[in-house]
Amino acid sequence: xxDPLLNRRDFIAATAVAGAGLLLNACKSDSGQxxxxxxxxxxxxxxxxxxxxxxxxNVLLESILNIEGVRLxxxxxxxxxxxxxxxxxxxxxxxxxxxxxxxxxxxxxxKDLQAVVIATPDFxxxxxxxxxxxxxxPVYCEKMMSNTIDGARSMVQTMRETGKLLQIGHQRRSNPRxxxxxxxxxxxxQFCGRLTAVQAQWNRAVKEDFGWPKKYEMPAATLAKYxxxxxxxxxxxxxxxxxxxxxxxxxxxxxxxxxxxxxxxxPKSVIASGGLDYYKNHDWYDxxxxxxxxxxxxxxxxxxxxxxxxxxxxxxxxxTFMGDDGTIKMSEDPSLCAIYREARATAVSWDDLIQKGYxxxxxxxxxxxxxxxxxxTAQLAEYEIPVFFNKPPHQPHLENFFNAIRGTAxxxxxxxxxxxxxxxxxxxxxxxxxxxxxxxxxxxxxx
Amino acid sequence: MADIHQFNHRAMATYIEVRIADEERxxxxxxxxxxxxxxxxxxxxxxxxxxxxxxxxxxxLAPHEKMRLSEPTFACLEIAKKxxxxxxxxxxxxxxxxxxxxxxxxxxxxPEELSIRCExxxxxxxLGAIGKGFALDRTAxxxxxxxxxxxxxxxxxxxxxxxxxxxxxxxWSCGLGDDNAPQRFLLTHASLSGSxxxxxxxHILDPRTGQPALRQNRAWALTDTAAESDALSTxxxxxxxxxxxEVLAQNQSWLVFLETGVSARPxxxxxxxxxxCLPAKTAGAGE
Numbered sequence: 027x028x029d030p031l032l033n034r035r036d037f038i039a040a041t042a043v044a045g046a047g048l049l050l051n052a053c054k055s056d057s058g059q060x061x062x063x064x065x066x067x068x069x070x071x072x073x074x075x076x077x078x079x080x081x082x083x084n085v086l087l088e089s090i091l092n093i094e095g096v097r098l099x100x101x102x103x104x105x106x107x108x109x110x111x112x113x114x115x116x117x118x119x120x121x122x123x124x125x126x127x128x129x130x131x132x133x134x135x136x137k138d139l140q141a142v143v144i145a146t147p148d149f150x151x152x153x154x155x156x157x158x159x160x161x162x163x164p165v166y167c168e169k170m171m172s173n174t175i176d177g178a179r180s181m182v183q184t185m186r187e188t189g190k191l192l193q194i195g196h197q198r199r200s201n202p203r204x205x206x207x208x209x210x211x212x213x214x215x216q217f218c219g220r221l222t223a224v225q226a227q228w229n230r231a232v233k234e235d236f237g238w239p240k241k242y243e244m245p246a247a248t249l250a251k252y253x254x255x256x257x258x259x260x261x262x263x264x265x266x267x268x269x270x271x272x273x274x275x276x277x278x279x280x281x282x283x284x285x286x287x288x289x290x291x292x293p294k295s296v297i298a299s300g301g302l303d304y305y306k307n308h309d310w311y312d313x314x315x316x317x318x319x320x321x322x323x324x325x326x327x328x329x330x331x332x333x334x335x336x337x338x339x340x341x342x343x344x345x346t347f348m349g350d351d352g353t354i355k356m357s358e359d360p361s362l363c364a365i366y367r368e369a370r371a372t373a374v375s376w377d378d379l380i381q382k383g384y385x386x387x388x389x390x391x392x393x394x395x396x397x398x399x400x401x402x403t404a405q406l407a408e409y410e411i412p413v414f415f416n417k418p419p420h421q422p423h424l425e426n427f428f429n430a431i432r433g434t435a436x437x438x439x440x441x442x443x444x445x446x447x448x449x450x451x452x453x454x455x456x457x458x459x460x461x462x463x464x465x466x467x468x469x470x471x472x473x
Numbered sequence: 474m475a476d477i478h479q480f481n482h483r484a485m486a487t488y489i490e491v492r493i494a495d496e497e498r499x500x501x502x503x504x505x506x507x508x509x510x511x512x513x514x515x516x517x518x519x520x521x522x523x524x525x526x527x528x529x530x531x532x533x534l535a536p537h538e539k540m541r542l543s544e545p546t547f548a549c550l551e552i553a554k555k556x557x558x559x560x561x562x563x564x565x566x567x568x569x570x571x572x573x574x575x576x577x578x579x580x581x582x583x584p585e586e587l588s589i590r591c592e593x594x595x596x597x598x599x600l601g602a603i604g605k606g607f608a609l610d611r612t613a614x615x616x617x618x619x620x621x622x623x624x625x626x627x628x629x630x631x632x633x634x635x636x637x638x639x640x641x642x643x644x645w646s647c648g649l650g651d652d653n654a655p656q657r658f659l660l661t662h663a664s665l666s667g668s669x670x671x672x673x674x675x676h677i678l679d680p681r682t683g684q685p686a687l688r689q690n691r692a693w694a695l696t697d698t699a700a701e702s703d704a705l706s707t708x709x710x711x712x713x714x715x716x717x718x719e720v721l722a723q724n725q726s727w728l729v730f731l732e733t734g735v736s737a738r739p740x741x742x743x744x745x746x747x748x749x750c751l752p753a754k755t756a757g758a759g760e
Binding site: 084088091092115118119120233234235236237238239240241242360414415416417418419 | 499500502503504505506507514524525529530533541543544585586587618619620
């Protein structure tokens with residue numbers, strides 16, 4: 027069994043000798059240690075604060091509570107409806123937290139913190155991250171880094187100036203299935219052969235704008251103080267320029283980051299089409315289709331990405347890497363993952379891959395080569411990626427962050443590396459606006 | 474007639490309806506959206522088919538191992554445990570484990586740690602109906618926080634949870650049986666669940682024996698919460714009438730209906746709700 031607190035380096039080492047099956051089991055890492063933790067922080071027990079307890083903050087909290095040696099001591103949100111719900115929830119889980127409306131108050135009063143997790147709207151990320159880093163605290167900040175390139179760049183600069191850790195929440199970079207498939211199948215076994223194309227999508231079904239219980243509406247003065255025109259804009263900040271980056275940023279950022287990560291480089295150009303064609307009260311495009319050109323050593327690979335918020339969620343969310351030998355389809359949803367290989371790809375056989383533990387046969391294949399049974403046409407054997415991973419998707423990335431603070435791991439998505447993806451994503455929004463092909467140089471994607 | 478808005482969704486392997494009365498449509502739609510988002514979140518925590526759900530992870534615990542649960546998962550299991558005891562084992566959230574194990578697995582909840590400990594066997598939970606009922610109960614809480622107190626929640630046609638009555642009505646008209654069932658009641662602040670073999674066949678196992686349910690006719694349970702009514706109606710399918718009498722004697726707020734040919738016969742100490750007339754068109758006026 028692989029250690030549940032696996033970091034990237036350990037994971038790669040562990041999987042290098044993988045057998046026929048690989049089980050990554052989370053459930054034994056969270057055996058109620060929180061309540062026994064000592065009050066004073068230490069590297070064994072990290073006191074942390076969570077800033078932002080909306081939709082994403084909720085998701086991160088559930089993972090944080092699963093992780094041994096981490097204690098949430100402070101919670102911050104400008105909306106008392108969320109803040110009180112968070113405090114009540116934490117009380118039920120045996121965690122008493124101090125609550126704050128303002129992150130600056132939190133930083134001023136909390137003197138025994140070892141880290142901060144930020145899950146606020148995008149336009150808050152840069153000022154909050156910079157303030158926390160300057161206060162001497164490592165930061166885990168949700169993606170996007172910022173709603174502007176300048177904001178993201180300032181975060182990298184502060185990270186460098188302070189020498190504090192900054193992890194960006196592209197959580198797939200710590201996902202064991204992604205790590206295994208990239209390192210073993212794509213890179214080592216060259217499963218896809220020459221990569222020529224990538225396709226990814228994330229479509230979300232049409233739905234109502236977020237509302238709010240009338241009796242919990244924030245006062246106009248509070249909304250204005252924190253940068254919102256009104257309650258609707260606060261609840262639906264993702265659709266507004268100046269607050270978020272639209273669907274390419276919200277949904278596409280995870281997957282476009284994977285383009286860069288898995289292809290090992292950044293694109294040399296982007297062309298895109300999109301628009302605000304469905305919703306009447308949004309600022310940002312509600313749909314977009316993007317094509318990047320990646321200059322790989324063997325030639326160009328084109329990567330197509332589509333995000334729709336004007337359709338059903340049909341097909342789900344995935345990234346497909348296609349080469350002349352094979353195709354790997356990845357997703358956070360394991361049921362969508364698949365691998366395909368052309369018959370012409372003979373350099374490495376399925377049997378070799380099975381023996382190394384890099385793939386697993388879904389159905390039993392013929393074991394006795396001296397025997398054959400003749401009947402109706404048989405189905406082709408199917409293979410799958412042999413990583414069983416049952417933690418909540420964000421948990422390994424948070425664990426990687428906390429382990430990096432303890433000095434036992436290296437960040438899987440540090441701010442400077444995330445910046446390259448950040449820039450690539452912002453450029454897609456620019457390309458939609460420009461309605462023309464935009465060049466991207468290797469220099470400009472660096473912070 | 475009251476202004477009722479209906480919103481449909483697919484979750485928990487069935488269809489879900491949120492009906493909200495006497496509210497402005499946009500506000501009702503946003504409240505319903507929040508409710509349906511909550512249902513999806515609860516499904517991700519309670520479904521045994523989601524590898525990262527607490528329920529799926531529990532199945533990997535070895536005897537004497539324990540694991541922290543999310544608050545909703547823990548709360549749902551607490552109710553399941555309570556219902557297992559209250560029905561004298563006729564309902565069990567681990568009944569499906571008898572398909573692969575010779576006896577029911579044993580487990581304990583540790584409230585101070587919000588954890589579950591495996592005592593023996595493999596903890597193969599199938600929260601099935603009680604999970605849906607629990608999700609309806611939590612959804613009702615959320616709708617009340619939005620001040621949408623006049624609601625009817627429907628899960629797959631087999632469980633409903635009624636809030637306040639729509640304006641100018643004494644309750645939500647709910648029938649026992651198929652569409653436009655003649656035996657109807659006006660429900661408020663109550664949950665009605667039905668169990669039977671007509672739709673899914675012999676899918677209910679008697680947790681005490683591992684054998685399929687003996688009762689061939691339908692049963693309904695009327696209680697205060699949907700988690701309770703779902704568990705109780707399931708238990709009704711395997712309990713003999715004398716045993717069912719014993720179970721119902723313990724709780725004043727439970728009422729059961731057993732299908733007996735023409736009509737359903739009530740059992741239990743809860744007062745019968747007011748009867749409703751068969752509406753001219755369909756039950757509950759949707760949009």
